[in-house]
Amino acid sequence: MQNQIAYLSEWGNSELDFKKQGQVESISTHFIVTALLVNKSDLPEIIPILEAVRTRYFGGASIGSEAVGNDHEKRKQILEDLDEIGFKIIAIIVDKRQLVGQGLHFKGSLFKFLHGLTDRELYSIYPDLEMSISLPMDESFMKGFIGYVQQNHISNLFNQSDFGFAAIQETLMVQTASFIAETLARCYDETVITDQRGDFIEILKSKVLSVKFWPDTFEHTLANKPEPGPSYDPLLAELSIKLANGFFNRKSSDRAQQAIDQISCLGYLLFHFKHINPTRYITSFELIEHVRARRGKNVSLHYFQTKVIAPLRDAGVLIASSSRGYKLPASHQDLYDFIGHSNTIIEPMLSRVKKFRDQIVMATDGKLDVLAADEFKLIRKVVL
Template sequence: MHNHIAFLDEWGNNGLDFTKKQVSTHFIVVTLVLPKDKKDEAERIIEAVRKQFFQTGPIKSSKAEDDAKRRRAILSALVEAPFQIFALVVDKRQLTSEGLHYKGSFYKFLHGLADRELYRTFPNLELVADMHGSETFMDGFVKYVQANHIPNLFNQASFGFVNDHGSVLVQAADFIAGTLARCYDETVISDQRQSFIELLRPKLLTLKFWPDVFAPSLVKATLNQTQYNPVLADLSVNLAQDFVHRKLSSRSPQDVDQHTCLSYLLFHFRHIDPTRYISSRELIRHIESRRNATVSLHYFQTKVIAPLRDAGVLIASSTKGYKLPASERDLYDFVNHSNTIIQPLLSRINKCRDQIRLATDGAIDILERTEYDSLRRMID
C-alpha cells in the first residue's frame, strides 16, 4: 500500500555548452510529497490558486517570469496546500563526464541523485512525474528507476508519467522549480531570491545540492566578527556534511531522523540566517513531516541531538533552540546553557552524597565505585 504520493517536475535543460545563451547553469528537480489521504485537499487548494492567478490556463513558472511581487503572491497561496518539498539543485558546470552529454544519461544521472533519497525515506512512495522526451525514452526511464531506486519487491513503490496539464500538483512543482531557479541559476537569478527562499522554507523537507559545497550566496553578508567567524563556520559545515554523507545510505529510523534534523540545520545555516537559533518545536515538526509520525521532545533530545554530538557534529544550543555554531558567541552559548544543567545536577548529587555519608557515619559513599571516579573528582 502506498503511504505517500509525490509529484515531480524539473527546471533547466541538458545543455552543457555554457557559451550558448539559452543553456541553464543549473538543473533543478522538485518533488512535492504528501500523504495520499491529503491529495484531494492539496488539489483543491492548488486548483483555487490556478483559477485565481492563471484563470483558464495551467500554473506555469514561466508565466510569472521576473514579476517578483506576483511570484511571491502565488507562492504564498501555494504553500497553504499540505505538501512538503524535496528539491535537488545541480550545478551543471561541475558535470565533466563525456557520457552526460547524451540526454538519456543526463536525465538518468540527475533523477538517480533525487530518486535514491526519496525512495530511501519513503520506501512505499508512488512517484508521478511530468513527461520528458520521446515515448521510447520514457519507457526506458521507468525501467531504470524501477531497477535502481525502488528498493525491493516487498515495497509497493511505483513510478509513472502524466501530462502536466492533467495534474495541478505537477504544475505546482513546475512553479516551485522555476522559483528555485531564480535563486540559483545564473541565467535567471533574481535579487529577490532571499524572499522566495523564506516563503518556501517552512515547506522544505530537503534541499539537496550537487556537488555539495559550502555556498553562502544567500547568507546575509552584513555580519560582523562577533556574529560570524569563517573558520568556525567552515568547520561546523564540514563536520555536518561529513555526517550527512556517511549516513546517506542508512535506513535506520534514528539515522534518518538525525539526517533530517542536521540537513535542516545545514540548509538554514547556509541559505537563511547563520545567526538564528531554531527551536526544538520547529525541528521536531520537520522530522514529523518526513516520517508522518509523532516525535517526543525526549526522543528528539536523546536519540537525535545527543547522538549527533556524540558523533562529533558541532551543535550549539541555548534557551532559543539549536544551530550550527558560526561564532565564538555560539560556542559560549552552548557551554553556558550546558553549565546551567550540569552545575545544579552536580550540586544535587553532592548534597545527596553528604546526607547519606552523615546518616551512615561515612559507611556509605555513593560515589566510591570505580565507574564514578570521574564524577567524584569533579565534585571533590
C-alpha cells in the same frame, strides 16, 4: 501500504557547452528536479485549494511560471498561498558547470547521472514511495527516469513502489511542482536568478524536507555572506560544515530510523545555515516538526534530545544550543551559548548530586558513599 505520493517535475536543459552562452538561448547553468510529497488521503482537500489558486492567479489556465515571469510580488503571493497547502518539498539542484570534465558531455550520460541522484534522494528516505508525473511527450529527463525507477525498483511483496501518470485533477500537483522548480531556478540559476531569491526561500523553508545540492560546496548563495566579525567567524563556520558533511558521508546509507531522523535534522540545520541565515537559531519545535514530517510520525521532545541531538554531538558534529534553539556554530558567541546553556543544567544537577551524597554519608556515619563506585569516579572528582 505506502500512503505517500510524490509529484515530480524538472527545470533546466541538458546543454553543457557553455561556450555557446549568448549564442544559444537559455543554456541553463543548473538542472533542478522537484518532488512534492503529499499524503494520498489529503488530496481531496488539496486539489480544491489548487483550483482556487489557479483561478485567482492564472485565470483558470495551468499553474505555470510563464504567466508570472518577473512579477516577483505576484510570485511571492502565490508561494504564500501554496504555503497553506499540506505538501513537502524534496529538490535536487545540480550546477551543470561543475559537470564539465566528468565524462557527462552527452544528454544520455547527463540524465543517467541525474537519474541516480534523484533516485537516491527519494528512495533512500521513502523506499516504497509512489511517484506521479505528467505524461512525457519526448526524450525528456522524466521519460528516462521512469525507466530507471522501473528497472531499479521492481514492485514485489516487500517493495510496493510505483510510478504512474497523474490523473487529470492531479496534474495540478505536477504543475505546482513545476512552479516550485522554476522558483528555485530563480534562486540559483544564473540565467534567471533574482535579488528576490531570499524572499522566495524564506517563504518555502517550512515546506522543505530536503534540498540536495551537487556539488555540495560551502557557499552562501542566498543569504548574504556575513562579514567576518563577532557574529561570524569564517573558519568556525567552515569547520561546522566540514564536520556535518562528514556525518552525512558516514551515515547517509544507514536505514535505521534514528539515523534517518539524525540526517533529517542535520540536513535542516545545514540548509538554513548555508542558504538562509547562518546566525539564526532554530527552535526545537521547528526541528521536531521537520523530523515528524519526514518520518510521518510524531516524536517526543525527549526522543529528539536523546536520540537525535545527543548522538549527533557524540559523533563529533558541532551543534550549539541556547534558549532560542539549535544551530551550527558560526561565531565564538555560539560556542559560549552552548557552554553557558549546558552550565545552567550541569551545575545545579551536580550540586543536587553532592547534597544527595552528603546526606547519605552523614546519615550512615560514612558507611555508605553512593559515589564510591568506579562508574561515578568522574562525578566524584568534580563534586568532592
